[in-house]
Amino acid sequence: MIHLRNLALILTLTGAFISCSRPKAPDTYIETQELPVIRPDYAEVTMPANICPPNFAVLQGTRNVVARFTAPGGLSYTYGEDGKIIIDEDEWAELRNAAKGSGIAVEVFAKVSEEWVRFKPFNIYIAEEDIDPYISYRNIQPSYVAFENIAIRQRNLTNYDESDIYSNMPLSTEKSGQCINCHSYQNYKTSRMLFHMRQGYGGTMIVDEGTIKKVDLKTDSTISAGVYPSWHPQINVIAFSTNNTGQSFHTKDIRKIEVQDTRSDLILYDPQTDEVSIIENDSNELEVFPCWSADGKTLYYCSAHFEYHNDSLAKETEMIQRYKEVHYNLYAKSFDPKTRTFGPSIKIFNADSLGLSATLPRVSPDGKYLVFSLAEFGCFHVWHPDADIQLMDLKTGEVRPLTELNSNQSESYPSFSSNSRWIMTASRRDDGNYTRPYISYFDKNGQCHKAFELPQRDPNFYTFFLRSYNRPEFMVEPVKVTPQEFVSIAREDPKKVTFKSK
Amino acid sequence: MREVISERGGLWAWIGCWLTQFFYYPWIGAAILILLWLITYYCLISLFSLKGWARLFALLPQCALLYLLLCLGYWIYYIKSAGIAFVPTLVLLYASFLALITDYLIRRFLHHARWWQPYLLFLLSFISARPVLKIYSVTMPEKSFYSELRMYRAVEEGRWKDIISEHHAIAQPTNLMVVYKNIALMHTDKLQDMFKTNNCGSVPAPITRLMPADTLQIHISRLAAPMIYFQYGQLNYAYERAMSNIVKYGLTARDIKVMTRCAIMNQEFDLARKYISLLKASIFHHQWANQQERFIYSSTLLMQSDEFKNIAPLLTDEPDNLDSDNGMCEQWILNHFADLLHPSNPKLEEVIITTSLWAKDEYAFDVHFYNYVNAHPNDAIPQLYQETAILLCTREDSPITLDHFPFDNFIADRYNRFVKDYNQLSAQRLSDTEMSKRLHAVYGDSYWWYYYFYTDFNLY
Numbered sequence: 018m019i020h021l022r023n024l025a026l027i028l029t030l031t032g033a034f035i036s037c038s039r040p041k042a043p044d045t046y047i048e049t050q051e052l053p054v055i056r057p058d059y060a061e062v063t064m065p066a067n068i069c070p071p072n073f074a075v076l077q078g079t080r081n082v083v084a085r086f087t088a089p090g091g092l093s094y095t096y097g098e099d100g101k102i103i104i105d106e107d108e109w110a111e112l113r114n115a116a117k118g119s120g121i122a123v124e125v126f127a128k129v130s131e132e133w134v135r136f137k138p139f140n141i142y143i144a145e146e147d148i149d150p151y152i153s154y155r156n157i158q159p160s161y162v163a164f165e166n167i168a169i170r171q172r173n174l175t176n177y178d179e180s181d182i183y184s185n186m187p188l189s190t191e192k193s194g195q196c197i198n199c200h201s202y203q204n205y206k207t208s209r210m211l212f213h214m215r216q217g218y219g220g221t222m223i224v225d226e227g228t229i230k231k232v233d234l235k236t237d238s239t240i241s242a243g244v245y246p247s248w249h250p251q252i253n254v255i256a257f258s259t260n261n262t263g264q265s266f267h268t269k270d271i272r273k274i275e276v277q278d279t280r281s282d283l284i285l286y287d288p289q290t291d292e293v294s295i296i297e298n299d300s301n302e303l304e305v306f307p308c309w310s311a312d313g314k315t316l317y318y319c320s321a322h323f324e325y326h327n328d329s330l331a332k333e334t335e336m337i338q339r340y341k342e343v344h345y346n347l348y349a350k351s352f353d354p355k356t357r358t359f360g361p362s363i364k365i366f367n368a369d370s371l372g373l374s375a376t377l378p379r380v381s382p383d384g385k386y387l388v389f390s391l392a393e394f395g396c397f398h399v400w401h402p403d404a405d406i407q408l409m410d411l412k413t414g415e416v417r418p419l420t421e422l423n424s425n426q427s428e429s430y431p432s433f434s435s436n437s438r439w440i441m442t443a444s445r446r447d448d449g450n451y452t453r454p455y456i457s458y459f460d461k462n463g464q465c466h467k468a469f470e471l472p473q474r475d476p477n478f479y480t481f482f483l484r485s486y487n488r489p490e491f492m493v494e495p496v497k498v499t500p501q502e503f504v505s506i507a508r509e510d511p512k513k514v515t516f517k518s519k
Numbered sequence: 520m521r522e523v524i525s526e527r528g529g530l531w532a533w534i535g536c537w538l539t540q541f542f543y544y545p546w547i548g549a550a551i552l553i554l555l556w557l558i559t560y561y562c563l564i565s566l567f568s569l570k571g572w573a574r575l576f577a578l579l580p581q582c583a584l585l586y587l588l589l590c591l592g593y594w595i596y597y598i599k600s601a602g603i604a605f606v607p608t609l610v611l612l613y614a615s616f617l618a619l620i621t622d623y624l625i626r627r628f629l630h631h632a633r634w635w636q637p638y639l640l641f642l643l644s645f646i647s648a649r650p651v652l653k654i655y656s657v658t659m660p661e662k663s664f665y666s667e668l669r670m671y672r673a674v675e676e677g678r679w680k681d682i683i684s685e686h687h688a689i690a691q692p693t694n695l696m697v698v699y700k701n702i703a704l705m706h707t708d709k710l711q712d713m714f715k716t717n718n719c720g721s722v723p724a725p726i727t728r729l730m731p732a733d734t735l736q737i738h739i740s741r742l743a744a745p746m747i748y749f750q751y752g753q754l755n756y757a758y759e760r761a762m763s764n765i766v767k768y769g770l771t772a773r774d775i776k777v778m779t780r781c782a783i784m785n786q787e788f789d790l791a792r793k794y795i796s797l798l799k800a801s802i803f804h805h806q807w808a809n810q811q812e813r814f815i816y817s818s819t820l821l822m823q824s825d826e827f828k829n830i831a832p833l834l835t836d837e838p839d840n841l842d843s844d845n846g847m848c849e850q851w852i853l854n855h856f857a858d859l860l861h862p863s864n865p866k867l868e869e870v871i872i873t874t875s876l877w878a879k880d881e882y883a884f885d886v887h888f889y890n891y892v893n894a895h896p897n898d899a900i901p902q903l904y905q906e907t908a909i910l911l912c913t914r915e916d917s918p919i920t921l922d923h924f925p926f927d928n929f930i931a932d933r934y935n936r937f938v939k940d941y942n943q944l945s946a947q948r949l950s951d952t953e954m955s956k957r958l959h960a961v962y963g964d965s966y967w968w969y970y971y972f973y974t975d976f977n978l979y
Contacts, residue, residue: 266844
């Protein structure tokens, strides 16, 4: 009879042997010039020098697969188990450091019908530049009216760590569910940040250099509380749109939902004094999506000219009837941070003249480019499969589509990393319904490279994950306020802001 | 999993959810539940050292749990506690087992035994499970609940005759049963029998918790809207309702299945693959998922399948509209089809006309009737349409004149008899209920009876 101690030793050694054994690329194989089908698709993408391993699944009808990664200089590692390529984090760091500025060659082998096949090798290029180490997003099921179990989360891009910034679950009840949205930061830092809570315990959560407060941005002189925000990069003011938003449902169209504003304006909020003032409130214009330039001297925004014709109809009804007539253009407005005064508005992109609608502008921190979403009409492009990201050269005014970033599904909510080298977009290319973060390298010459999907530890994660990634935002540091701290402030009554007329 | 487990009592919810899937075959789910109850029973009699007849006390918790399950009824659609069928049992099992082990260890090693020790340990173990305690109603559910469950499963599996049989066996169907019945008639090309089969739905009684303030009305939208919309070819709304159900009440295979079907019919194949992957990972739905996957790769197979070929004609060529059902599924279906013009095929044409009759939308019928007779100048007018035209042409503002159409004399004669009988009973000053009963015996299969005596048409 085996003594217990011996048994333990045998088990330990067996375990150690199993854990040390690693897959090996086959010595003999058939070559094919076909690229392997992998998910997510990381073939020929350019990745940041500090990103976590891009694990992927090989979809070649067999679970017997391996992939060999070879960096310049010959450093090579092979992985593969049960149809998945799961890369060791430390070894990936070695590979990407060795390949910085060049590429890692990836050879994928699959055992099909008792024979190994080597697919056409591809590269994963490693850029010289890092990416901001964190992003945040709202995880929400792409539902239309119900909002339960929504969380704003942050993800460390250098590994797979993810944590809640705020979840509506502790305060969300059947009778007073709470929608949370529009997380936003000043200059990629989290010491100044905000997000909104609607319905139950409603208000806007403002974090301002260590103090947290909940404010009600609705005044008698404004359309609504603040909606789409943009925190000024230097001084402590926030531009918001105020919107009367409605949604209705397509009976047949694949877009499924239409979200429209019947009225919208722009306001400026000062967190120091808790005052709001009007930036733009033309009753025949639908102003929305404010965005500051990096130097803080220009406010970009979108506006659609829309005049209601039929007084006998409710605005909502007329908007539903004429929703395809709403075309947003891009505007710029000068701003003097010292006097906090705005100059006149200048139209910088006339999408309406093209029969199109431009939304969600974001400016690169180096001040050279502006990205935005362009679709046939409307403002809520996440539900528009034709929505694509466009790039405007702010020096020449030239606009071109970022083909390498776009797909035949919706791309919306673009944003630049703090070093202007990475563009992230919320894309529905995986399945048309669930939004995923896609990131593209944007080189110094203004060229975009093939986008890659945010890597996950489990390559099949996105297949089984039934929530969208809304409003992906870059951050240079994690949010330090805990969800519990936010919850305790959320329980308090919001402070009413005051309206300051011009 | 992480999300569920991080909640209070989340571990039990997760295990409960996992075990719930075995109710796909009710006998397996029931067998697992009974097994867990037996283990709990033996734990309790050991813990409290029950002997003889006193052992019956150890069965009380299981009886209470069984009664709770039997009383759930329509609450099953509204309770947000995941894995409700198993969670109380799992908590009881955990508490009794943990208390039993702890009691044994204390007696064995500390040589400490007091009469109150098992009771205290059981209480502490129960608290340590961190259960979420909720109180629900203690009234037995109506029969309609079980019939609706059976009918839903039959709709899902395309067993149309079973639906009609189930409906036929119920004296007082609910609106939802009527909807299911009409879907079955639609699939078996028997919509002309809509009023020959009982089309008078009722509203199930509201369900209440112990507190009257928590009375909850039952809504068709929650019970079956995704499947109803799908069967009527309203793919976007079916998808939307299924998604809303998942958000509000948690992921279920039945909602995912509707979403899969919608994605396939909408040719959103990447989306369909996603849901199929989910279902393939389940124990009981992978076969269904494999079957659906074939449709992604062959549109011919799809259009020839029993499941889809009857729905395809309902995918109208009407323009897209922006609309909302405001949570009223049945009302939206009735209004939508009654308002549709220019049907492109006979199936849709029949659905449109019969729906306008179902909704008693006289003006819609006028339009559809004229469209029908103009589109079919050489065809006989179906008896149901003739019955309705004869009835409605007597309206002052009716555009229908009988002279222009080839009506069957026997229908006109029967209608005259109906009017005569009606007037005679009215003259006797009978109550509406009595008149309804007496005329039903002779004219219950006609639209006239439905039109005059089904006055309690409440949508929910």
